Amino acid sequence: MLPQELxxxxxxxxxxxxxLQAGDVGTIVAITRAxxxxxxxxxxxxxxxGGTADGQLIDLDASQFGLD
Structure with a gap:
C-alpha cells in the first residue's frame, strides 16, 4: 500500500x-512527483x-520513513 496524505x-x-533524527515522527501533508x-x-x-523542528516541512522519498 502506498503512503497517502495524512x-x-x-x-x-x-x-x-x-x-532531524531517525525516530522523529510526522504526517504526510503532500505528495508530488520528482x-x-x-x-x-x-x-x-x-x-x-516541541522544539525547533516542530512544524518543520521536509521532502523525503518512501525509503526514508515508515508508516505508523
Missing part, C-alpha cells in the same frame, strides 16, 4: 541538514516536546 510516519534515517518520476512526500515533523 498518514502518520516515523523517520528511518537521520537528516542532519534539517536537524523530475526523475519518483514520488516525493512532504512531511510535517512533530515533536511531543
Amino acid at each position: 498518514d502518520g510516519v516515523t523517520l528511518l534515517v537521520d537528516v542532519p541538514l534539517a536537524g 523530475d526523475d518520476g519518483r514520488l516525493r512526500y512532504t512531511i510535517e515533523i512533530e515533536r511531543p516536546e
